[in-house]
Amino acid sequence: MAERVALVGSERGLRVDPDLPLAVAALGDTGYAADLVRWDDADVDWSGFDLVVVRSCWDYAWRLEEFLSWAQAVPRLRNAVELLRWNTDKTYLRDLERAGLPVVPTVWSPVRAEDLPEAGEWVVKPSVSAGSRDTARWSEPAAVLAHVAELTGAGRTAMVQPYLASVDDRGETAMLFIGGRFSHAVRKGALLKPGEGVRQDRDSRGDLRPMTPTAGQRSVAQSVFDAIGDLVPGAATPLYARIDLVADDAGRPVLLELELTEPSLFLPQAPEAAATLARAVEAELRR
Numbered sequence: 001m002a003e004r005v006a007l008v009g010s011e012r013g014l015r016v017d018p019d020l021p022l023a024v025a026a027l028g029d030t031g032y033a034a035d036l037v038r039w040d041d042a043d044v045d046w047s048g049f050d051l052v053v054v055r056s057c058w059d060y061a062w063r064l065e066e067f068l069s070w071a072q073a074v075p076r077l078r079n080a081v082e083l084l085r086w087n088t089d090k091t092y093l094r095d096l097e098r099a100g101l102p103v104v105p106t107v108w109s110p111v112r113a114e115d116l117p118e119a120g121e122w123v124v125k126p127s128v129s130a131g132s133r134d135t136a137r138w139s140e141p142a143a144v145l146a147h148v149a150e151l152t153g154a155g156r157t158a159m160v161q162p163y164l165a166s167v168d169d170r171g172e173t174a175m176l177f178i179g180g181r182f183s184h185a186v187r188k189g190a191l192l193k194p195g196e197g198v199r200q201d202r203d204s205r206g207d208l209r210p211m212t213p214t215a216g217q218r219s220v221a222q223s224v225f226d227a228i229g230d231l232v233p234g235a236a237t238p239l240y241a242r243i244d245l246v247a248d249d250a251g252r253p254v255l256l257e258l259e260l261t262e263p264s265l266f267l268p269q270a271p272e273a274a275a276t277l278a279r280a281v282e283a284e285l286r287r
Contacts, residue, residue, distance in 0.1 A: 007036050008054050039067065078284060079260050083232055089157075099230070102253070108159055112145075119162030124147040134151065174263075220255065240260075
């Protein structure tokens with residue numbers, strides 16, 4: 001009987017995640033039965049799977065405690081619950097910055113204009129968020145502070161970062177690690193438009209293309225990945241990670257986000273990576 005692997009998502013994630021068909025096919029080619037399962041389905045017996053892989057749980061941001069409680073109770077979960085607990089709040093950027101890694105300058109819940117990082121434009125987002133929800137790009141300090149006040153008034157932590165002009169021209173570079181090694185890179189086009197304010201309908205999978213990263217991007221991404229073990233001691237090595245880089249005003253790669261919870265792996269842009277994922281799952285099952 002084939003070993004069973006659960007690929008886990010939210011109700012919407014299971015419907016629209018373009019990674020899933022490729023992952024299921026690659027796992028089948030490797031000899032594993034892959035089930036697509038909703039994380040909040042109370043009827044699922046998680047002990048019946050040989051490995052449970054978190055994939056498109058895109059509703060975790062507004063159900064965080066419920067999601068982490070579920071993750072704590074699931075055996076053989078990847079990524080491990082310790083990583084999910086650390087990574088689901090973007091305050092993890094403080095840990096990475098303290099570790100000496102190049103991170104986009106971030107100010108947490110500022111209350112005055114003089115608290116803002118020096119910039120011509122700013123991005124405001126909650127520290128617990130997914131899919132650019134409750135996120136916006138602003139050119140006026142008053143608008144930044146009003147957005148921050150709305151978030152903190154709702155009991156959330158707000159983060160403010162300078163909007164780096166390179167994003168409009170070069171986009172973001174998503175560096176994908178699978179099975180503990182660098183797999184592929186994808187360019188993501190600019191998502192936040194000036195003057196549009198907060199929107200909840202952005203689609204980050206629109207403007208995507210494979211790319212060859214520079215040596216500098218490879219070095220920064222590897223350093224970020226290598227730091228995870230020290231920052232989350234005792235956690236199993238991530239089955240997957242996505243490290244989103246942008247260029248600062250001097251052209252140097254800096255970390256925007258480290259995604260260990262439910263990142264798109266952009267398998268349609270790098271179809272060979274589906275087989276890499278299947279081999280990484282096989283290695284997990286053989287541990």
